Amino acid sequence: MSTQTQRIKSALLKEISELQIDGSQKLPSERHLSERFGTTRVTLREALRLLEADGIIYRENRRGWFITPPRLHYDPSVHARISFMNYAQQQGFIPKSTLYQFKHIVADEFLAAVMNTVVGKPLYHICRIRYLDERPVLFENMMIRADLLKGLDNVDMTGSLHQKLRDDYGLIISRADFEMTVTTLPKEEATALNALEGAAALKFHRRYFNEDGTIFEFDIEFWRHDAITVAYEYNNNQPVRPF
Amino acid sequence: MSTQTQRIKSALLKEISELQIDGSQKLPSERHLSERFGTTRVTLREALRLLEADGIIYRENRRGWFITPPRLHYDPSVHARISFMNYAQQQGFIPKSTLYQFKHIVADEFLAAVMNTVVGKPLYHICRIRYLDERPVLFENMMIRADLLKGLDNVDMTGSLHQKLRDDYGLIISRADFEMTVTTLPKEEATALNALEGAAALKFHRRYFNEDGTIFEFDIEFWRHDAITVAYEYNNNQPVRPF
DNA sequence: CAGTGGTCTAGACCACGCA
DNA sequence: GCGTGGTCTAGACCACTGC
Known part of the structure; x- marks a missing residue:
């Protein structure tokens, strides 16, 4: 029945x-x-x-x-270590990145609060679309402190950005945190991903801290909900006591 | 328009x-x-x-x-350290747990593979429902190696299980891993959570390893998708080099 | 038992993709 | 320009909730 x-x-x-x-x-x-x-x-x-x-x-x-094609296994901390292109390839996908938008903006109240800086701080706002086997799966917004990373507007945006941050700016990530929520794709993101406004999506917020504790980058990512399995391993050097 | x-x-x-x-x-x-x-x-x-x-x-x-009431902030590694009741309370919720089912089962092919043991291994299968402020938000399946934790069927199942594992069995967690997927509630889980079959949900798989590297517990959790924000901090002692 | 949500029918029009 | 998916209408019946 x-x-x-x-x-x-x-x-x-x-x-x-x-x-x-x-x-x-x-x-x-x-x-x-x-x-x-x-x-x-x-x-x-x-x-x-x-x-x-x-x-x-x-x-x-x-x-x-x-x-739906097979899911990408996605470790949310992985961006601190490996580029999207690399770990997608490792799992047998053909990855692609396109630059959707590059803007100079200034921090509004929300961004200032979340990036622990002041309203009006100049930022790069970089939007990229990520593909797996020609299927658009990720809409990525990166907000990067322009005062700490001058001249970033002149580099190729479709490769590994973090590699450039290390090689060209000597930047080292000391810490990162993230939040993940199930929500829906807003209109612009949905259009960019060939999806419908209101389609289920995974939204990530991620912040990167340099060695000073300064937040130099804040990302907002929208994934198609069916494109990934989030995986994580919790491995302590000293064993964890339950409770 | x-x-x-x-x-x-x-x-x-x-x-x-x-x-x-x-x-x-x-x-x-x-x-x-x-x-x-x-x-x-x-x-x-x-x-x-x-x-x-x-x-x-x-x-x-x-x-x-x-x-929808405010979301619980949920660190997926937290079960290794703090009980559900505790971290829900810390965030101002009134948590509740009920035992839904306690069964003695044996590992089928899937469980044997995922728990790295043999088909037929005796397991406890414990199902609990977790509430936040009287709203059922989580359906929890725990599969626990019965041979390693004899007599577990005689304890109260609504409190912190991991506390008992530590206090009564001297068990120490050395490692845990998890996977998270957006999916829908199966019929039984939906009914138990007063939801509809097919409602969006977050499914977690979590495995706990003891000091020998043995998997003594495997959990399958279904969360109402709107009940949590998953949060995690990635903090390395030695700074991470991008790429 | 009244009213509700869950389910289902049999249509319709429009904007857009695709050939 | 045909067929498609996206949107919308105006009903209906049933099982269940809550009084």
Whole structure:
């Protein structure tokens, strides 16, 4: 005993595994599917939503429904050590980065508070889009202290930024912290990722501290929720006593 | 220029902030709201879904829509050090735990692989539900090696388990790892949390290693997606070199 | 038992992708 | 320019909540 939606979802799951064997990626049109299952588009779309929330399928705005490729394993502390391009490649993906926007801004109240500086502080605002196998999965906003890293506007923004910070500026990260929240893609981010406004997403806030304890960079990242599995290992030199 | 759904969402957002001032928690019925906004229930529910995905509101199965309380800040490594009850209290919540199920099981292929042991290994399977201010937010499955922790079935399961592991068994955690994925609540978990099957959730896998490197515990946790902000600090003794 | 949320139907129009 | 997905309407029935 189960609902129409659940039965369609199960049936689609079966079809999807068969499709994957065939190497096909795109699902048939909603009208074809709703006809095949003897239901309306509304009910069919409800089943598709469930699969989408599960991360089994995803949609590109007005293009249709696709089978979700395998997830990237993502260690949130990893940006402090390895570049996106490197760890994506290590896991067998073909990564790509594009520069979406480069702006000179000044800190507003929010940025000043979170970066522990004053309102009006000059910042670079760098937006990049990250792809895995040509699928856009990450919208990245970086806010970087312009006074500490002069001339950053003249370098290539599609490579590893942190490598440049080390090589060209001698910068060393002494600490980083982050926050992660499940939320939805805002309009601009959704458009950039070929997704719909309101699609589920993982939002990261990340701050980098240099050796002085100064926050030289604050990132806001939006990931497609189905693109990553966050993984982390907690390894203490001195064993941890429970409680 | 925006859609009907978006306009209703914005209007609801405004109403919600006013409701919050009044201390009210439950939204008016869908029929009342759809009438007030001059639309159908379908469209109204679409707007509610967006707010739900944002974590602004949530629903309890057949009970209606409620304003989401503040999130718990959750450090995924924290279970190795502090109990749920403690860190929830530290953040001003009134936590509660209930034992949902206690079973003796044996490792199947999946559990054997993930716990690095053999199929048929006897395990305790402990399910608990965690509440914040009477709201159920977490469904917790713990699989614990019964051969290493004999007699665990006779202790109170609603307190800190790890404290007991330390005090009664002298157990020390030397390492832990975890994985986190955005997915949906399965049927049983959804029912236990008063949620709907298919509601967005955060799933954690966590493993604890003792000093021998043996995995004595494997946890599967389902959190309501809007109940937590995952936070973590990455603090190296020796500074990290970018790239 | 009244009212609610969960589910479902059978249409419609429009903007956009794609060929 | 056809077909698609995105959006929206105006109903309906049922199971359950809460009184």
